[in-house]
Amino acid sequence: MTDAHTAGPFIAAIDQGTTSSRCIIFDRDGRIVAVDQKEHEQILPRPGWVEHDAAEIWNNVQEVVAGAMVKAKVVREDILAIGITNQRETTMLWDKRTGEPVHNAIVWQDTRTDALCRELGGDVGQDRFRRETGLPLAAYFAGPKIAWLLDNVEGLRERAEAGELLFGTMDSWVVWNLTGGVNGGVHVTDVTNASRTLMMNLSDLNWNEDIAAAIGVPMQVLPEIRSSSEVYGEVTGGTLGGLLGGVPVASALGDQQAALFGQTCYDVGEAKSTYGTGTFMLINTGEKLIHSESGLITTVGYQIGEDDPVYALEGSIAVTGSLVQWMRDQMGLISTAAEIETLASSVEDNGGAYFVPAFSGLFAPYWRSDARGVIAGLTRYVTKAHIARAVLEATAWQTREIADAMTEDSGVELAALKVDGGMTSNNLLMQFLADVLDAPVVRPMVAETTCLGAAYAAGLAVGFWQSTDDLRANWRRAAEWTPAMDAELRESEYHQWRKAVERTMGWIEE
């Protein structure tokens, strides 16, 4: 038996997320020593707009770091490094002399840049910058959000061009503040976060000045792009200066990339999928930059110090856990999310029903905004239990479609899928997922893979861990589901699912 976490040293990881900021302290085995968490306000000024108060977030970050240290009963000397992971793409500008944000941060979900993105696409369409950046022109990404701020908040463009403002995603904001803020804070971002701006060249990891100019972002506001795992600076000053002064700030990774790193997907072909309200699946494609022909996003997985970057393909599913919530809140068929498994388990199969939750269109690999949700194959025989089953199966089939697209683009067959997130407690779903992927589905013992990834990257940078092999040795399997479905049944069910998908398309006529 490994004894409790009495002896340090430790690594602290900050997860600046969409709904809350957290700090987790890890020991050498990658076990959690202490957690502290604080939610922040979701500011919704209009339909489709989502903002965060960056000053509130920085206060919360300081509080949770201090809180986690108190809970872990550790002092500065016990913490070898601090790492950061963050909600991706959320965009802010601040005044470099006062350190004050000049506007609320525009959150990744915010759709105010829809029209701007269409305009930027012009005749070429949403793939105008895909070759260079790996991304379609979509409202999520940071670049157009900066342009929106500069053009819609009075005086900002002039101040930006005069060099008074700094841009950052949340990693940059936290690192700048940790390393001193107005007193010499370093203005950096890491390659994974920069790869979500629509302004970074995937090939050489530099800002693309032409694209920045086309979007309307002055180069002066942009941070320096650094690797995901290196010492950016030291904690100084402020309330954390007393607590953690001199501790190296040594990693930054976007949340999904951090989960890839925490799940120790260090080899080509290793993939992870995080099942929350939506689902994000990333596969490591190594040093090879793969341009997707199948509607996936090309992104940087991570870069350790001076090493070559490791690229990844990413597919996201908009509606997974949120479909279960919809069954609970809108349909009232279950009273808690976990009960979906009870209801679904009361029948042997889906009774012929298929549920395609294209609530706001179909995303990867179809990208059809004219699609809307469909329940197909209904007969008098179908009960709410069959629908519950179809709900769970929808998550699995959507994963299969992304896995197929990844195989098509990369030529690599999925050997196993590492999973995390809330829905992994659903045994029926995990088994069905293994069945339809025809590959083992594996859940690791530490569910906090996002924070763990940031801690791992920071620990590598300061030599707390020597190599990714050390990290792999820490990985523990908590459960594994092995495929048990007859191949013929799998193929006929997949065929049925795709028929149902076809029926969602073209519903919206314009």
Add this chain to the structure above:
Amino acid sequence: MPRNIQSLERAAAMLRLLAGGERRLGLSDIASALGLAKATAHGILRTLQHEGFVEQDPASGRYQLGAELLRLGTTYLDVHELRARALVWTDDLARSGGEAVYLGVLHQQGVLVVHHVFRPDDSRQVLEVGAMQPLHSTALGKVLAAYDPVAHSELVEAEREPFTARTPTELDDVERAVEATRAQGYATDVEETWDGVAAVAAPVFDRRRLAVGAVGITGAVERVCEGGEVRPELVAAVRDCARSVSRDLGSGPF
């Protein structure tokens, strides 16, 4: 025919009065509708409120049916909810204990495994969710029999199959083990179900302090035991885990 208990009849009449739609009534309405003195009606309402069958709106002071009444029909905790709540704690138990973790509930005459966390040593293991374990010889079974009266009566009626030379098959022996479990707050199984395997388990309670399941670790007797007894640090880790899950389910401190 013996006389019925008047206050229960009155309480039942109040519940009927408040039922049907979203009805809220004040004390005087209730008292006059049932032909009661206000003080009498108030006494009954206060008792119903204490049991959770009636709630009082803090703003208007009016009464309405309580949440507890709705829960009466669906008393059992969904096992998948139980698994979801137990996930982080059982992972941590497997990690700190270095052994496989099982979470079980009563099902028919045995223990149904609803959650299983692998032993953290990267060896090949098979997920045992859905498997059944016997009540009379396993640590999980003894815990359920000690804390859930339904499980206890199933234990008495069920066949007590001998699995190893150490399996208790006489009812007296089993009852003594159940008694001991109640007294110490956990149960052990040292080679009573499988040769070479030992286990320790503790009860998980819900918000009404009902035992809804048992959580424990199982592993090679050489690792789990010392001098024929389950190592005390493992007992402590299992009980900590059970308490954490119970707390997550809304059970008060104990």
